[in-house]
Structures are given as C-alpha cells and as structure tokens.
Amino acid sequence: EVQLVQSGAEVKKPGESLKISCKGSGYSFTSYWIGWVRQMPGKGLEWMGIIYPGDSDTRYSPSFQGQVTISADKSISTAYLQWSSLKASDTAMYYCVRQTDSVGVDPWGQGTLVTVSS
Amino acid sequence: DIVMTQSPDSLAVSLGERATINCKSSQSVLYSSNNKNYLAWYQQKPGQPPKLLIYWASTRESGVPDRFSGSGSGTDFTLTISSLQAEDVAVYYCQQYYSTPLTTFGPGTKVDIK
Numbered sequence: 001e002v003q004l005v006q007s008g009a010e011v012k013k014p015g016e017s018l019k020i021s022c023k024g025s026g027y028s029f030t031s032y033w034i035g036w037v038r039q040m041p042g043k044g045l046e047w048m049g050i051i052y053p054g055d056s057d058t059r060y061s062p063s064f065q066g067q068v069t070i071s072a073d074k075s076i077s078t079a080y081l082q083w084s085s086l087k088a089s090d091t092a093m094y095y096c097v098r099q100t101d102s103v104g105v106d107p108w109g110q111g112t113l114v115t116v117s118s
Numbered sequence: 119d120i121v122m123t124q125s126p127d128s129l130a131v132s133l134g135e136r137a138t139i140n141c142k143s144s145q146s147v148l149y150s151s152n153n154k155n156y157l158a159w160y161q162q163k164p165g166q167p168p169k170l171l172i173y174w175a176s177t178r179e180s181g182v183p184d185r186f187s188g189s190g191s192g193t194d195f196t197l198t199i200s201s202l203q204a205e206d207v208a209v210y211y212c213q214q215y216y217s218t219p220l221t222t223f224g225p226g227t228k229v230d231i232k
Contacts, residue, residue, distance in 0.1 A: 033219045045160075045168065045211055045223040052219070059219055062119075095167055101218040103179070104158030108167040 002026040004034075004096050004109035011115045012086050019082035020112045022096030029077035030054035033099040036070060036081045039111075040092045050099060051079060086116045120144055120214050122224035130232040137199040139227045141212035146192045149216065156216035159188055159197045162226075163208045171210075172197065199229070207231060 007021040022034065035050035049060035053072040060070070072079040079096060096109040121144040131137045147156045155175035160168040170179045172188040175195055185200045199206055212224040 044226040047221050047223060050219045099215070099219060099221065101156070101215060103170060103173040104213050104215045104221070106170040111167050
C-alpha cells in the first residue's frame with residue numbers, strides 16, 4: 001500500500017524555526033514528485049511547492065518562494081518542509097502529497113497541524 | 119500560471135437529488151498528443167485529508183461510487199453527484215495537473231443537504 005506518513009502536530013512561537021516530515025512507503029520514493037499543500041483554518045487548498053527526491057529538483061509556488069524550504073533525504077524516503085522564522089499566519093494544516101502526471105495527487109498524508117502563537 | 123475557478127461556492131441539495139459543480143481553467147488542460155484532460159476532482163470531509171475521486175476529467179478512482187461522474191474538456195469541467203447521499207456532504211476541489219510538477223487547485227465548492 002502506498003502511504004505518506006507525516007510527523008505530529010507542532011505548537012511554536014513566532015520567530016522559531018520548524019521542520020516537518022513526510023515519510024513515503026510502498027513505492028519507489030525516488031521516482032515520484034512529493035509536494036506540499038497548505039490549508040489555513042476554514043480555507044481551501046494552496047499548493048506550496050514540490051521536490052523530486054531522485055535528483056532533488058525543487059520548485060516553489062511564487063506565493064511561497066523564499067518563505068519555506070522543501071528538501072528530501074532519499075536514503076530514508078522522507079521529504080521535509082521547513083521554516084526559519086515562523087509567523088502567526090503560518091498556522092495551518094500542511095499536507096504532503098505524491099504527485100503524478102497520470103492521476104494528479106494521490107495519496108495524501110494525514111496532515112501536520114502547525115500552530116504558531118505567542 | 120493556470121488559474122482554476124469553481125462555481126457555485128456552495129450548494130444545498132435534497133437527499134437523492136442531483137448536485138452539479140463547475141470548474142473552469144484559465145487555459146486548456148487538454149494535451150493534444152494523448153487527448154487527455156489533466157483535471158482531477160477531490161472530496162474533503164471535515165477533519166480529513168482530501169481524497170481523489172476522479173482523474174483525467176472523467177475516470178473514477180477505484181472504489182468511488184458510480185453516482186460520482188466527471189465530464190468536460192479543454193477549459194470547462196463538471197462534477198456531478200447523481201443522487202446525493204448524506205455521506206457526500208463535503209467540500210469538492212478541482213485541480214489541474216497539466217503543468218505538472220506545478221499544479222493548482224480550485225477554491226472549492228461546499229455541498230450540504232437541503
């Protein structure tokens with residue numbers, strides 16, 4: 001079974017750094033793009049960016065370029081999303097997704113809730 | 119960037135009635151080389167991640183009930199729930215993956231019971 005399992009919920013203060021993870025299993029991790037999607041409370045889905053673990057090719061949505069960093073460690077089949085200085089407006093659910101050019105996005109990780117509050 | 123829009127923002131339908139959601143892309147998502155539309159639909163229930171319902175604009179994902187159907191081509195697409203069930207209450211999103219690995223989602227349509 002293809003699965004993406006994300007790290008647990010985080011509560012942080014503004015200005016702190018954070019790195020959340022997404023571990024893939026059940027497929028060749030290096031052969032598929034892994035993307036990140038933000039969902040702010042009560043809002044829709046925003047595509048943030050994506051990485052190809054095979055060669056670390058990384059692309060960002062213009063809205064998120066410079067705001068976050070996406071990386072991957074193919075030796076442990078894990079992708080990461082990180083912030084160097086969190087803001088209250090980063091409070092959201094973050095999903096990792098496997099992206100293909102055949103079915104779109106499938107599967108989705110279970111989501112990581114990030115809360116940034118002083 | 120390809121911009122996706124959806125209409126309506128929300129709708130309320132009686133149990134057993136038809137629900138129709140529209141999705142429009144700012145440019146065609148039809149690849150002429152394979153005649154496929156790179157358009158998917160997702161269902162998100164409260165407290166859950168989205169779930170893939172339909173890809174290639176009209177192909178149902180395995181296990182998705184046949185009351186869900188997708189249609190359209192080029193820039194205009196429709197998701198139809200032929201006979202709304204209580205468990206279909208959710209937000210529905212369209213997504214273009216024509217520009218894979220870059221992709222964009224529509225803003226979502228909330229479906230409720232009337």
